[in-house]
Amino acid sequence: xxxxxxxxxxxxxxxxxxxxxxxxxxxxxxxxxxxxxxxxxxxxxxxxxxxxxxxxxxxxxxxxxxxxxxxxxxxxxxxxxxxxxxxxxxxxxxxxxxxxxxxxxxxxxxxxxxxxxxxxxxxxxxxxxxxxxxxxxxxxxxxxxxxxxxxxxxxxxxxxxxxxxxxxxxxxxxxxxxxxxxxxxxxxxxxxxxxxxxxxxxxxxxxxxxxxxxxxxxxxxxxxxxxxxxxxxxxxxxxxxxxxxxxxxxxxxxxxxxxxxxxxxxxxxxxxxxxxxxxxxxxxxxxxxxxxxxxxxxxxxxxxxxxxxxxxxxxxxxxxxxxxxxxxxxxxxxxxxxxxxxxxxxxxxxxxxxxxxxxxxxxxxxxxxxxxxxxxxxxxxxxxxxxxxxxxxxxxxxxxxxxxxxxxxxxxxxx
Numbered sequence: 001x002x003x004x005x006x007x008x009x010x011x012x013x014x015x016x017x018x019x020x021x022x023x024x025x026x027x028x029x030x031x032x033x034x035x036x037x038x039x040x041x042x043x044x045x046x047x048x049x050x051x052x053x054x055x056x057x058x059x060x061x062x063x064x065x066x067x068x069x070x071x072x073x074x075x076x077x078x079x080x081x082x083x084x085x086x087x088x089x090x091x092x093x094x095x096x097x098x099x100x101x102x103x104x105x106x107x108x109x110x111x112x113x114x115x116x117x118x119x120x121x122x123x124x125x126x127x128x129x130x131x132x133x134x135x136x137x138x139x140x141x142x143x144x145x146x147x148x149x150x151x152x153x154x155x156x157x158x159x160x161x162x163x164x165x166x167x168x169x170x171x172x173x174x175x176x177x178x179x180x181x182x183x184x185x186x187x188x189x190x191x192x193x194x195x196x197x198x199x200x201x202x203x204x205x206x207x208x209x210x211x212x213x214x215x216x217x218x219x220x221x222x223x224x225x226x227x228x229x230x231x232x233x234x235x236x237x238x239x240x241x242x243x244x245x246x247x248x249x250x251x252x253x254x255x256x257x258x259x260x261x262x263x264x265x266x267x268x269x270x271x272x273x274x275x276x277x278x279x280x281x282x283x284x285x286x287x288x289x290x291x292x293x294x295x296x297x298x299x300x301x302x303x304x305x306x307x308x309x310x311x312x313x314x315x316x317x318x319x320x321x322x323x324x325x326x327x328x329x330x331x332x333x334x335x336x337x338x339x340x341x342x343x344x345x346x347x348x349x350x351x352x353x354x355x356x357x358x359x360x361x362x363x364x365x366x367x368x369x370x371x372x373x374x375x376x377x378x379x380x381x382x383x384x385x386x387x388x389x390x391x392x393x394x395x396x397x398x399x400x401x402x403x404x405x406x407x408x409x410x411x412x413x414x415x
Contacts, residue, residue: 087195097162178191343384
């Protein structure tokens with residue numbers, strides 16, 4: 001491996017971002033991004049619970065993730081986590097977040113088995129039943145997921161979140177990504193949809209859940225229809241979607257940040273959380289896939305896993321990480337970008353929908369183990385995540401990020 005092929009962090013005295021003469025609040029633009037991945041959302045949720053605990057140690061038990069980030073972005077299950085972090089609670093009048101990060105972990109443990117119920121008679125008794133089911137419709141009807149999401153968010157709209165959010169989906173009618181962004185509420189009021197519809201849409205993974213239709217209307221009689229599937233089709237890793245929305249908002253003066261150029265990414269502080277992948281297992285080979293037709297791409301070896309879904313999730317996520325890593329390296333701001341991902345998952349833990357109690361426990365363990373591992377960066381030659389020599393652990397770097405987030409918040413509140 002060449003020395004430049006892996007984008008490792010390096011200390012740089014220019015990255016301290018200390019500008020005490022700045023007359024406007026803040027020195028950093030803070031971004032949190034959460035990948036899609038079905039039940040594997042437990043991995044980033046576990047990491048977020050750790051980050052929030054560090055923020056609470058610094059600023060008190062009431063500290064919440066949404067208090068520290070200018071934008072939170074999420075796709076699919078990451079979009080649901082985003083909404084749970086940023087939606088206001090309906091209890092009381094203090095407009096605090098609906099969920100703490102720890103409560104999101106509990107939500108997954110309590111609900112995943114109902115969102116992804118196991119079929120008793122399928123794989124064990126007759127694999128042919130799986131094949132028939134694959135042609136008959138989505139693997140799950142999604143009724144429990146839809147009802148639970150509507151119960152959580154009620155009639156809360158995108159414009160009501162406690163911090164800016166960016167949630168990608170994909171409109172199959174126009175074959176075009178749809179980005180639900182807090183920054184676009186004035187210019188595109190018809191995208192001010194209910195959070196429940198946005199979360200159902202971004203989570204509608206093809207072959208797993210049905211696509212989601214809804215329409216919005218404005219006071220002038222305008223109407224817009226949405227025909228959505230999983231945002232992972234376009235941006236399973238929504239980091240760049242968040243950064244581009246911020247850039248657009250800064251350039252058009254829609255965001256009230258300190259003086260900053262639209263592309264001054266050296267001022268961005270970004271935490272990007274993956275939901276794990278099975279890339280290193282190398283489950284699909286050219287030898288076998290060269291003979292695949294439509295059925296084989298949609299139905300893998302009687303397991304009802306969909307290779308095509310794995311491919312587009314991995315492709316969109318990795319392209320974003322490579323681009324973001326290169327940008328921060330070019331700006332000598334590697335210390336402002338942290339990507340936490342495990343691409344060594346195997347078996348059930350790599351599944352989008354393995355919802356047994358044992359597997360959910362294993363996913364939490366993976367999240368906790370990731371905290372203990374050294375920071376890794378993507379190797380540009382093979383796309384794998386590899387530990388950087390001399391790096392701290394993810395836990396140590398997150399604690400450092402928590403301190404920087406706390407300092408930034410205190411600075412803003414002091415102005």
